[in-house]
Amino acid sequence: DAKTxxxxxxxxxxxxxxxxxxxxxxISGNEYVYWYRQIHSQxxxxxxxxLKNNETNEMASLIITEDRKSSTLILPHATLRxxxxxxxxxxxxxxxxxxxxxxxxxxxxxxx
Amino acid sequence: xxxxxxxxxxLITVTGKKLTVTCSQNMNHEYMSWYRQDPGLGLRQIxxxxxxxxxxxxxxxxxxKVSRKEKRNFPLILESPSPNQTSLYFCASGTRTSGRSxxxxxxxxxxxxxx
Numbered sequence: 662d663a664k665t666x667x668x669x670x671x672x673x674x675x676x677x678x679x680x681x682x683x684x685x686x687x688i689s690g691n692e693y694v695y696w697y698r699q700i701h702s703q704x705x706x707x708x709x710x711x712l713k714n715n716e717t718n719e720m721a722s723l724i725i726t727e728d729r730k731s732s733t734l735i736l737p738h739a740t741l742r743x744x745x746x747x748x749x750x751x752x753x754x755x756x757x758x759x760x761x762x763x764x765x766x767x768x769x770x771x772x773x
Numbered sequence: 774x775x776x777x778x779x780x781x782x783x784l785i786t787v788t789g790k791k792l793t794v795t796c797s798q799n800m801n802h803e804y805m806s807w808y809r810q811d812p813g814l815g816l817r818q819i820x821x822x823x824x825x826x827x828x829x830x831x832x833x834x835x836x837x838k839v840s841r842k843e844k845r846n847f848p849l850i851l852e853s854p855s856p857n858q859t860s861l862y863f864c865a866s867g868t869r870t871s872g873r874s875x876x877x878x879x880x881x882x883x884x885x886x887x888x
Contacts, residue, residue, distance in 0.1 A: 704863050704879030755869050760818040
């Protein structure tokens with residue numbers, strides 16, 4: 662699975678958009694970009710995934726650059742409840758172990 | 774409600790006393806997995822199961838056992854716990870055979886302390 666690089670921490674004002682970057686310059690053609698988050702020692706929660714195209718769901722948007730070497734997760738109107746560690750994970754859909762390799766992630770703090 | 778449940782949520786035990794952490798999912802997922810989370814080390818996979826009666830080691834299996842006799846349950850067994858197994862444990866499940874095959878669902882976690 663490709664390695665990812667994320668900033669260790671970010672701040673965002675409540676109600677503003679939170680833009681979380683992720684670099685994955687060694688991504689392979691069959692690898693997806695996934696985002697999960699973990700709110701204070703709770704179980705990780707799936708947010709969104711994408712392969713090439715930009716994606717949007719009820720939680721967030723995912724923007725993937727044309728060369729697929731980086732991506733940005735966008736929380737359009739961050740709330741205090743979005744304070745969490747956000748993990749960018751690059752992997753094939755189902756590898757040999759099916760596991761998700763969580764790095765250190767980005768600790769997002771949403772402030773009033 | 775689709776969910777993964779774990780019990781107990783908190784457990785303090787002593788070295789060598791066998792314990793089982795249960796995990797159950799109600800989504801008919803064929804894939805289940807256990808992770809442990811430690812400060813500075815992130816989440817690491819302990820064991821996984823691709824289907825009933827099919828289990829395999831993850832990245833850190835030493836000191837743990839699992840079984841998968843039913844599709845919904847995947848218990849984690851520590852036959853002789855040691856202090857280095859003090860950790861936060863998560864169970865996860867997923868499916869490879871439906872439209873939601875990209876998502877994995879995690880339980881709420883079990884915080885284990887071994888003294």
